[in-house]
Amino acid sequence: ENLYSQIIQAKRNNQKLLAILLDPDKIDLNTVAILISKIHQSPASHIFIGGSHVTTNILDELIVKIKQNCDLPIVLFPGNPSQISDKADAILFLSLISGRNPDFLIEHQVKAAPILKKTKLEVISTGYILIESGNETAVERVSKTKPLDRNNLDLALATAQAGEMLGNKLIYLEAGSGAKQAVPLEMIALVAQNIEIPLLVGGGIVDLQGIQNAYDSGADLVIIGTAFENNNNFFNV
Numbered sequence: 001e002n003l004y005s006q007i008i009q010a011k012r013n014n015q016k017l018l019a020i021l022l023d024p025d026k027i028d029l030n031t032v033a034i035l036i037s038k039i040h041q042s043p044a045s046h047i048f049i050g051g052s053h054v055t056t057n058i059l060d061e062l063i064v065k066i067k068q069n070c071d072l073p074i075v076l077f078p079g080n081p082s083q084i085s086d087k088a089d090a091i092l093f094l095s096l097i098s099g100r101n102p103d104f105l106i107e108h109q110v111k112a113a114p115i116l117k118k119t120k121l122e123v124i125s126t127g128y129i130l131i132e133s134g135n136e137t138a139v140e141r142v143s144k145t146k147p148l149d150r151n152n153l154d155l156a157l158a159t160a161q162a163g164e165m166l167g168n169k170l171i172y173l174e175a176g177s178g179a180k181q182a183v184p185l186e187m188i189a190l191v192a193q194n195i196e197i198p199l200l201v202g203g204g205i206v207d208l209q210g211i212q213n214a215y216d217s218g219a220d221l222v223i224i225g226t227a228f229e230n231n232n233n234f235f236n237v
């Protein structure tokens with residue numbers, strides 16, 4: 001069974017999903033075992049791997065090590081085409097549809113396509129929407145695009161719906177890693193109610209209540225990066 005159909009199935013059953021985002025640049029290969037044990041103690045359903053400016057070449061090795069100790073699906077969340085590893089299970093094939101930088105709308109995807117064709121990775125087309133979060137995040141800096149106004153709910157919805165009409169299989173509302181403010185709950189609710197495909201939400205969620213609020217507003221999958229990175233006991237309450 002492929003990963004996307006599992007996400008669809010979970011959505012149908014109203015079963016909420018949780019991804020822990022690991023940034024390969026910030027991980028010490030020698031301590032992966034401890035990290036994995038913490039992930040096991042958490043409610044995570046997926047591991048996402050990636051970052052806006054990953055410079056490391058330990059990606060393959062890191063994924064192999066995780067796989068030795070952990071059955072959770074590993075999904076690449078790449079900042080650019082160099083962050084592809086056939087050791088993972090799937091890749092979010094992102095198009096930054098909130099921005100107007102052709103590199104992140106289509107150029108990187110053109111570069112990545114022939115590489116992906118040679119792998120067995122499940123490619124999941126994802127409309128990636130960056131929302132203003134009170135501080136300049138790495139996505140904004142690296143992509144040189146402006147996030148959507150956090151008060152402009154109609155524009156966020158229109159963007160998500162355009163992504164869905166273009167054939168995206170997921171919509172990802174992103175405040176950016178380490179965002180001061182997470183995606184507004186009203187925006188999550190409006191988008192969730194008006195698209196059919198699963199909705200991912202991440203960026204700046206720093207406590208369990210924040211995760212629950214996103215779920216209650218209609219997010220199907222929440223991504224936690226920084227909070228778990230800073231405190232591997234984040235989920236143990």
Ligand code: 1GP
Pocket residue numbers: 021174175176177178179201202203204205223224225226227
């Ligand atoms: C970033 O949405 C993810 O792409 C996670 O963000 O690091 O703020 O949890 P945080």
